Amino acid sequence: MPASPSTARAINDRLALRLLQQEGPLTAGQLKQLTGLSRPTVADLVERLTVSGLIEVAGESGEQRRGPNAKLYGIVADRAHLAALDVRTEGVAVLVSDLVGRVLAEASVPIGDDTGTGPAVEQAVSLVERAAKEAGADGLHTVAIGAPGLIDPVSGELRVSTGLPEWHRRLMAALHEKFPEARIGVENETNLAALAEQRDGAARDRDTFVLLWLGVGIGAAVVLDGTLRRGVSGGAGEVGFLPVPGTSGLPSATDCDGGFHSLAGAEAVAALAAEHGVTAAPAGPEPHAAALVREAVRRSATVPAAGEFLDVLADRVALGAAAVVAVLDPGCVVLAGEVGLAGGDALADRVRARLARMSPLAAEVRPGALGGGAVLRGALLTARDRAQDELFGPPEG
Incomplete structure (x- = not known):
């Protein structure tokens, strides 16, 4: 059955808006060429989208002749302001x-362990307010939050966890109160990192892969056939709790000590570095473990102990990666997070060699390209997609 005229218009509008979002300002002639639509249809949709306030004339194409096709049309970027939180x-x-x-503004604030719930929430909300003001935003249309822990698949909120500070769960409600018109959502930080690495980073050519987050904590994100898999309870990828050999005990339902986290989390990496005499000055806000790994990579060719440290670290990382590969057969593992970025190809190559010996399933191992910034990038992409879906209409198909 052919689409109704209104449905056809919506599909055409959506196609044109996506092209403008991906390619930047385009002329009507360029839209005609890229969409395959007729000249009158393109003229109608340009007028319709202009009247609706979604696109505007953004300049001229520089063509010699003047006329409607010389005008460049672009999305009205300040139609909505978005916020991404890590x-x-x-x-x-x-x-x-x-x-x-x-990006119009960015900021961060440290919140110490001894900060009470109320003051911590107030600091975080004030940070968002200041950033929005700096960006010239009267309000926020969409806010995407990346946070550690389990996200309830029904309510979309952070589940109660003894391992996370209470202010994490209170923050979403406080942002709703401060920005009542905003659409606010929260997603697991590792899942957002996977989205960013797939769109802009190391997994751009992969529809199926596993991202292994190596940072202060340990986590994994599973992308199968282009779709992020969260699991029934939202906990797919909680590999910090994965029982592995080499630990002093077993993890529990409320504590990942004894699990993979005890071998490859930042604290364990720092202790391993100390055993091998690897030292490094702290490097800003990133985990100290990342600075240690980066220094070991730099010195590994000339200092045997540095290479040995990377070898043992790769042994540990490969244990968790092998379990994931055996169950999911993803064909690609991205070592992400600050430690994954610091280890680069030196760590990824070591893990790849160990996986080849441990598993009959072929798996490429790549270092992440975005490091700790992947969470914030993924949150921004999520906020942009959600806002555009609402303003432009849902994707066709």
Whole structure:
């Protein structure tokens, strides 16, 4: 059955808006060429989208002749302002962008372990307010939050966890109160990192892969056939709890000590570095473990102990990676997070060699390209997609 005229218009509008979002300002002639639509249809949709306030004339194409096709049309970027948050146990980082994802302001604030719930929430909300003001935003259309822990698949909220500070769960409600018109959602930080690495990073050519997050904590994100898999309870990828050899005990339902986290989390990596005499000065806000790994990579060719440290670390990482590969057969494992970025090809190559010996299933191992910034980037992409879906209409098909 052919689409109704209104449905056809909606599909055409959506196609044109997506092209403008991906390619930047285009002329009507370029839209005609890229969409395959007729000249009158393109003229109608340009007028319709202009009247609706979604696109505007953004300049001229530089063509010699003048006329309608010489005008460049672009998305009205300030139609909506978006915020992306990366919420960690030790602080919050925020970006505020326009509708096309151009970053207008960014800021961060540390929040100490001894900070009470109320003051911590107030600091985080104030940070978002200041960033929005700096960006010139009267309000926020969409807010996407990346946080550690399990996300309830029904309510979309952080589940109660003894391992996370209470202010994490209170933050979402406080942001709703401060920005009542905003659409606010929270997603597991590792899942957002996988989205960012797939769209802009190391997994751009992969529809199926597993991202292994190596940072303060340990986690994994599973992308199968282009779809992020969260699991029945939202906990797919909680590999920090994975029982592995080499630990002093077993993890429990409320504590991942004794699990894979005890071998490859930042604290364990720092202790392993100390055993091998690897030292490094702290490098800003990133985990000290990342600085240690980066220094070991730099010195591994000339200092045997540094290479030995990387070898043992690769042994540990390969244990968790092998379990994931055996169950999912993803064909590709991305070592992400600050430690994954610091280890680069030196760590990835070591893990790949060990996996080849441990598993009959072929798996490429790549270092992540975005490091700790992947969570914030993924949150921004999520906020942009959600805002555009609402303003432009849902994707066709």
